[in-house]
Amino acid sequence: MTLDLIFFLILSLIAVATALGMLLSRNAIYSALFLVLNFVTVAVFYLLLGAPFIAMAQVTVYAGAIMVLFLFVIMLLGAESLPTAEVLPWQKPLAGALAVALAVEATVVFLTRARPAGDVLPPEESANMIDSLREMGMMLFDQYLLPFEVTSILLLVAMVGAIVLVRKEKRVH
Amino acid sequence: MVPLNYYIVLSAILFTLGVVGVLIRRNALIIFMSVELMLNAANLAFVAFSSVIKSFTGQIFVFFVIAVAAAEVAVGLALIVEIFKTKRSIDVDQMSSLKG
Numbered sequence: 001m002t003l004d005l006i007f008f009l010i011l012s013l014i015a016v017a018t019a020l021g022m023l024l025s026r027n028a029i030y031s032a033l034f035l036v037l038n039f040v041t042v043a044v045f046y047l048l049l050g051a052p053f054i055a056m057a058q059v060t061v062y063a064g065a066i067m068v069l070f071l072f073v074i075m076l077l078g079a080e081s082l083p084t085a086e087v088l089p090w091q092k093p094l095a096g097a098l099a100v101a102l103a104v105e106a107t108v109v110f111l112t113r114a115r116p117a118g119d120v121l122p123p124e125e126s127a128n129m130i131d132s133l134r135e136m137g138m139m140l141f142d143q144y145l146l147p148f149e150v151t152s153i154l155l156l157v158a159m160v161g162a163i164v165l166v167r168k169e170k171r172v173h
Numbered sequence: 174m175v176p177l178n179y180y181i182v183l184s185a186i187l188f189t190l191g192v193v194g195v196l197i198r199r200n201a202l203i204i205f206m207s208v209e210l211m212l213n214a215a216n217l218a219f220v221a222f223s224s225v226i227k228s229f230t231g232q233i234f235v236f237f238v239i240a241v242a243a244a245e246v247a248v249g250l251a252l253i254v255e256i257f258k259t260k261r262s263i264d265v266d267q268m269s270s271l272k273g
Contacts, residue, residue: 008175012183019190019210028202035206038187042213045180049224051232054216054239061239066209066246073250074202077257082200082264095196103189110181110218136229144233151240158244165251 008048015041026081028074032067039063052129053136180221187214201253201263205246212242 018041021034039062046055074080140148187210194207216235223231257263 002174004175008179012179015183016186016190019187022203022206022210023190023194023198028200031203031206035210038210039213042217045217046220048175049180049220051220051224051235054220054232054235057236057239058216061243062209062213066243069246069250070202070206073254077254077263079200079202079257079263082262087266092197095193098196099189099193102192103185106185106188107182110185111178132229136232139229140233140236147237151237154244155240158247162247162251165248165255 004048011041011044011048015045028080029071032070032074035070036063036067039067050129050132053133177221177225181218184214184218184221187211187217199264199266201256201265201268204265205249205253209242209246212238 015038018034018038022031022038025031025034039058043055043058043063046052046058191207191209191211191214194210195204198204198207216238219231219235219238223229223235253263256268260267
């Protein structure tokens with residue numbers, strides 16, 4: 001068992017445990033913090049896979065911006081926990097059975113159909129990492145320039161939409 | 174040296190946990206967080222494939238997914254705040270009427 005594999009197993013244990021913690025904690029604040037930990041763990045996976053730019057984007061955008069927005073809204077609404085009144089008693093067993101079916105099916109389909117079944121090599125040296133960043137930037141602003149610009153418009157539209165939704169209506173007499 | 178299959182199985186497990194969250198929780202915010210978890214699991218599979226075939230296309234797709242997720246969260250949380258203002262609750266069981 002190599003060092004990489006041990007590292008992977010420990011990290012995946014943390015990722016699954018934090019995802020479970022997010023699901024099961026009664027308090028929404030705890031859920032959000034578990035999810036932050038999960039996102040950081042996945043960012044470490046990205047570093048292991050040799051994707052430093054995506055790892056940093058994950059930490060700043062997901063673990064930073066998005067989860068802070070979530071925490072703001074949870075605290076703004078004061079909606080940490082709901083009164084526990086089970087309306088549908090069969091909901092949880094059914095959800096568990098369906099989830100097990102989905103997990104088995106997804107694993108089988110991926111493992112039998114995913115073509116490049118190879119090994120993930122350890123990340124390259126830091127000099128090569130900078131080269132890969134440069135190459136990715138060239139690709140983003142050359143081959144994928146139009147989607148990049150469309151993304152900026154999408155973010156602008158989302159911002160306008162959020163402001164319009166929560167704005168106070170002014171009555172015009 | 175980690176086999177690609179391990180990453181795929183981990184991605185499937187994380188995605189399934191997100192699905193379970195959507196199915197069993199009634200707090201709209203936690204359902205939303207579970208959707209983020211599912212997006213994240215798909216991103217992990219994308220980066221793992223991209224790393225094995227030595228192409229940046231998968232990473233660039235993940236970059237766009239992150240941008241779209243940010244936009245989605247901004248609008249979705251605004252909607253949840255608006256629902257809370259009218260219903261005084263974010264329990265999804267209470268959102269059962271078509272007219273506010």
